[in-house]
Amino acid sequence: MERVSVFLVRKLSPTVCAKFTQSVTGYFNECSDVARVCYKLAGTRLLIADKDELPDGENVLLKRAENCPIKLLSKQQAIELTRLRACGVEVGVSVILQSSDHNILLTRRASHLKLFPGYWVPPGGHIDPPEQITAAGLRELQEEVGIQVNLSRCTVLTLGLWESVYPNQLDWGLPQRHHIVIYCLVRSSCNHTDLQEEINLCEKEVDACAWIKPNMARALVFGMEPKIQNLPPNIRHPATFNTKS
Template identity: 40%
Template sequence: MAASGRILVYLKRKGHDKTPTIAKFTQSVLDYLVEDKSINQSEVYAELIDNHLVVTDDESESKHNSIKLRRPHFCPIHNLQKSHLEAIPEDILNRGIDVGAGVILESADNKILLTRRSKRLRTFPGIWVPPGGHLEKDETLIEAGLRELHEETGLKILPDQCVGGNVQMLTLWESVFPPKLTLGLPKRHHVVVYLYGKLNSDLTSDVLSERIRLQPEEAEACVWLDRKIIQGIVACKEEEKSQLHFKDLNLPEVVKGITIRDEDKKQLISDIPLQPLFNTSSDTTDGERVSTGTKFALGEWLIKTS
C-alpha cells in the first residue's frame, strides 16, 4: 500500500509470480492475466488482503469464487503506444492502480438506484453510476461500498437488511479516465468492484426515496430504474456501436427522481429525462450518459436475477 493510504491493485499470474506484486499504472490488468490480448473479459479471482486488492488467475489465492473482469475494447491502457507513454507525466506513471467499490442496490420492488455524479468532480463529471467510491484503510469492500452509499445518498444500509443477509461481489471493471485516448492521456486507472444487494420486503424505492439526502459535492441527482429501463440502457453499448435509439424502446420520456438545485443546493423531487441515460460515449466529447462499466455491471445483474 502506498504511503498516502490509497488501496492499490496487486497482481499474481499463476505459474509466473511467486507472490502478488503491485500493478503499474500503465499495466492492463486483463492483459497481464490472459495470453490472448484480444480478449476483453476473463474469469479471475479477487481478494482484499492487507489493504490491497489481489487480482489473479490463481484459484488458490482467493477464498471466493471466480468473478468476471472486463474492460472496453477502447480501454486507453490497453491501447497505449510508446508516444503516449512518453507523454504521461511522471507523477501519473507512479500512481499505481486504485481500487473502487460501487453498489448495485436493488429495492424490494425490483428497482436499481443510480446517481449522477457532480459536474464539479475531476473524473467522470455528470456521468450516471451506482453509489460508490474509494476504499479506506482497513475497510472491507462491502464496508467501503455501504459507507459511500451513505455518504452520497444518506441511505444507511446494513448487510442484514438485504435478502440472505449479505452483499456480494457482482463483477470487476477495469476503468480508466479519460475513457478514450481521443479524449486525452490517462489520468486515473481503477479496478472497480461492483457489489450487489437486494433489499428486504419493507425497503421499497418509495420508502427509500423519503430517506435520501444527496451530498451535492458528490451526487447532483438520483433515480430508481425498473428492469425494462435497465434492459434498454444495457442494450445501448458503446463497444458494439449499437444502433438502438431511445425512441425505439417505448419508454416514458421522464421518470421521477431527486435533483439538487444549482442556485441554493436544495433537494427537489424532479422529472429526470431518460434520453441522456441512453447516450453512448463519443470519440470527441463525453457528456451525460451511464458509464460503460455500470452498463456491464447492470448486464450482470440482469443475468443474475433472470
C-alpha cells in the same frame, strides 16, 4: 490516508504492483476484454490472480471496455504517461442498490468533479483501510445519498470487476485515472418508495438520482441507446431534478 492498489499474482512469478499504463484485464487474457480471475482484499492491496489461485479468494469476471484507453495506448503515449506510472492502479467499489420491487438506484456525479463529471453511475468510491469491501460500499452509499442499509434486511454479492479509465475515450485525452472497480449488488427488502424517503443527496458529490428498471440499466451499461420516450422523465429532463427526485 493510504489508498488500496492493485497487485498482480501469478504462479512462479513475484507479486507485483500493477502499472498505471498496464491493462489488468489484458494481463490475464491478452486475447479478450474479459478474464476469469480470483481476487482478495489484503490490507492496502487488492490481489488479483488467475481463477482459483488465491486461498480464500473469490472467483469473478474482470472486464474492460472494447475501446479501453489503456488497451489502445501507443508506446509513445505510454512514455508520455511516465509521471503517472508510480500511481499504479487504484481500487474503487460501486454499489448497485436494488429495491424489493426491482428498481435500481443511479446517481449523477456533480459537474465540478474531476473524475467522470456529470456521469450517471451507481453510488461508490474508494476503500479506506482497514475497512472491508462491503463496508466501504455501504459507507459511500450513505455518504452520497443518505441511505443507511441494514445488513440484516438485505443480501450482498459481488457481480464482478470493471477496469475503469478516465477519460474513457482515448480521443478525449490521455488517461488521468485508472481503477479496478468492484461492483456489489445489494438487494434490499424495502421497496424503492420507502428507500426514497431516506434520500438526502450530498451535493458536493452527486446532484441527482433516479430509480430505474433492470432492463434500462442493462441498456445503459451495454452502451445501447434506448428510445428517449422509454427513459425515466428525470433522465430525459435533468433540469427537473431536486434532491429527492
